[in-house]
Amino acid sequence: MNAPAIKINKPVREQVSTEEWGTRVNLAACYRLMHEFGMVEMVANHISARVPGTTNEFLINPYGMLYEEMTASSMIRIDIDGNVLFNATDYGVNQAGYVIHSAIHAARHDVDCIIHTHTLAGMAVSAMKGGLLPIAQTSMRFTDIAYHDYEGVALRIEERERLVQNLGNREAMVLRNHGLLTVAPSIPECFNNMYRLERACQLQVMTLSCNTEIRLPPQEVVQYTNHQMKPGVRRRFGLLEWPALLRKLDRIDPTYRD
Helix, strand or coil: CCCCCECCCCCHHHCCCHHHHHHHHHHHHHHHHHHHCCCCECCECEEEEECCCCCCEEEECCECECHHHCCHHHCEEEECCCCEEECCECCECCHHHHHHHHHHHHHCCCCCEEEEECCHHHHHHHCCCCCCCCCCHHHHCCCCCEEECCCCCCCCCCHHHHHHHHHCCCCEEEECCCEEEEEECCHHHHHHHHHHHHHHHHHHHHHHCCCCCCCCCCHHHHHHHHHHCCCCCCCCCCCCCHHHHHHHHHHHCHHHHC
C-alpha cells in the first residue's frame, strides 16, 4: 500500500534523528494495529507520540488519511503551541487532536504516547451513569479510571486545563458522551492500555445486554487485582506483546515502516 500525498524530495528517514525515526515506525504501527483491531472511525481520532529528547514536541497523524494508510514518513511533528515543525504530506492536523494531545503532553512529562478513540463500545460506556464496572479481570485493570464531562467538540483551548485536571496521574480516561483515552510512557504500553480498555467496554456492553442480574466481585478482590495489573508490579504490560504485534503487521503489510 502506498501512502497518499507524500512529498518525495529527500526521504524523511534522512531528515530526522534515528530516535525520531524509530518512534515514527512504532507510531505508524500503532495506527495500523488500531485498524486491525477495529478501533477506528474513518479519518477521525488521533494517536500521538512525544519526539524523543524533547518536552514540547510530538508526532501526530495527518488529518485526512485512514489509519490503515499511516506510515512512518507521514507523521506530522508539531509543538504544544500548535506550530507545524515538519510535514511531508499535503494534510494538516485535526484541531481537536491538537487540543487534547497538547494538553496532556505539556502537563504529563511521564507520558510519551496518547490514544483517543470513538469506538461503539467506548461511546456506549461513556454514556452510562455508572461508568466502567469491574465485571471481570480485564475491567479491574481500570478501577481507578478518570472521567471528563462532555463540553462539545474539543476545539477550545480553555478545555485543556480541565482535561488535564480530570486525568490527573491516571493512565486511562472516559470522555463522557464522547469516547476513550489512554496514556503511557511508551507506544506499546499505550496501545495495550487502549486494547484492554476497549475489551472492558465491549464486555460491559455485552454483559448488560444479557438482561440478568450481575454478580460483581468483593471490593477487596477488585483492589487486589487492580494492584497486580499496575505498571511495574509484575511487568510493564504491552512491551512483551509489541514484537509479536509488529510481526503480525509485517505479515499483513510492512509498508507502515516506510
